[in-house]
Amino acid sequence: MVDDSIPVTVLSGTLGAGKTTVLNHVLRESDERDLAVLVNDMGEVNVDADLVAESSDISEEEEELVELSNGCICCELRGDLLDAVGALTSEREFDALVVESTGVAEPLPVAQTLTMGFDQSDLDPTEFYEETGIEPLERCHLDTTVTVVDAHQFHEAMESEEILDDDGTKKHLGDLLVEQVEFCDVLLLNKCDLVDEETLAEIEETLEALQPRAEIVRTEHGAVDPDALVDTGRFDFEDARTSAGWIQELQEPHESAEEEHGVTSVVFEARGPFHPERFADYLDSFPETVVRAKGHFWIAGRGDEALTVNVAGRSIRVGPGGTWVAALPPEEQQAQLEANPELEASWDEEVGDRNVMLVVIGTEMDHDAIRADLESCLLTADELEEDWSTYEDRFPTFDYEEAEEEGDNADADAQEEVGLAD
Incomplete structure (x- = not known):
């Protein structure tokens, strides 16, 4: 990794947890830090990207906002993710990159893609690499993985029988939530204004048991200090992969x-x-x-x-x-x-x-x-x-x-x- 490598933050969380609200707050409060954003949405029209553009000064015209639609970056759009990251970072015009993943994305395979690139055996070289000869990850590094948790709906999500559809792959809501919690550096416990203190403390204990390594930050309406999420230097792939509470207990x-x-x-x-x-x-x-x-x-x-x-x-x-x-x-x-x-x-x-x-x-x-x-x-x-x-x-x-x-x-x-x- 070169000294001026661009730090990348991956923002995960189930549908409705408040990822886009967090992202917009970080964009507004970043002061002198210039951020680029990559937004992934499962629909053909990227609603989250529209919300980011409407709620901040960032725009596609200035090539600071990239949309990846109609698929998920943890599976079928991994090559597209590398393409987009390579294109964004090929000419450095910003200080950090924030990737907002879709609500059905598992953060571990996203982190693998942003750490290993083409070393993943099932991933073919992207169009960007074939056209430029530049490795997409040469000028950036995965710096922080963040999971946003909806405190108001936490217990309902864990007990839910809802099955989510990730382009034909069925994912159980509670299972997905746990996987997002178990692989992260920072846990944002959002919507804390809707939950009493005793319940918040119980949720925090559960989160600590599931992921002892992560820093837990309480937020209301997605309001968080950008320094807690961007350019923190917290990510280490091996630490993240082996830090889930059940692994440590075994x-x-x-x-x-x-x-x-x-x-x-x-x-x-x-x-x-x-x-x-x-x-x-x-x-x-x-x-x-x-x-x-x-x-x-x-x-x-x-x-x-x-x-x-x-x-x-x-x-x-x-x-x-x-x-x-x-x-x-x-x-x-x-x-x-x-x-x-x-x-x-x-x-x-x-x-x-x-x-x-x-x-x-x-x-x-x-x-x-x-x-x-x-x-x-x-x-x-x-x-x-x-x-x-x-x-x-x-x-x-x-x-x-x-x-x-x-x-x-x-x-x-x-x-x-x-x-x-x-």
Whole structure:
């Protein structure tokens, strides 16, 4: 990165959280800092770009405002995003760039695009690069990722059954909100004037549990100091990618102390497998006090594959977790053990690396009940001796060869929403 590289801020948030209001406030209050803006909207007409142009001095005519419409920059418009960033930064006429993503965008793939550029294996060189020979990211760097959260609608969004359509990709509202919270440097808790102090404190505790690394800033009507969002130097891709609360709990398992508003976490570990029928039934009646749960598990009858579970609000998804090392041919197994000392240290003589590890985050959770319910899903001593193939398995199946070909996002893309009882 060159010394005068242009800092880029990515502004995320679900529909109606107040991203455009925040952006317009930042534009008005930036004083001597000259900002360029890239606005992404799912519609053919970019309504957000029109609102930015109407509410500020910025304009398309001066080439400070770029619209990316009819698609999302976290998936189908990633090449267009690089094109636009390259064109904007090829002749420096501004001090910083703010990218407002669409309300259905996940910030992690946007950050990957703005960090890795063409190093993403599935992304072809853009028109800008082919015409100019200039790497789109040569003159800029991702500086800050910001997520705007609607305090007034936070609990409703987490509990909502609403499914959003991202150009044919279905996204659960609560799941999307959690993903936006878990990958950011700054959390703007907006519309605080519509919520009482006790509720705000409870929401903040939940946000801190989901993303311990982010700075939380309360705002009303999107009014925030531009210095909190622009040219902060806060972004580090690896820190952002591994700083979600559930990841930290899995890496350093511990049971959190009871907070004032009861936001706590439970880590559950086991060597034996879940009974597929009992665990499916448990997921069908998952406690409503749980805000977030994630991890991997082993079910009886599937000795080769690990599965993942991903709970965010009312969304419960099960996905592929890969092949257990214990299921590999002896030569490959030995190679994996030699390459991973931690794996070898935790290896069990009977089951190898097969295990269950889940983290559960929630409000006013009954830890003993959750732990007891999960333990009751494990096979009993007698069941360990039974024929596991006789158990009903309602969990989805996955094509691992196809998932490997699809690359890093295969796990998330392949996950299936459950209602397993349906």
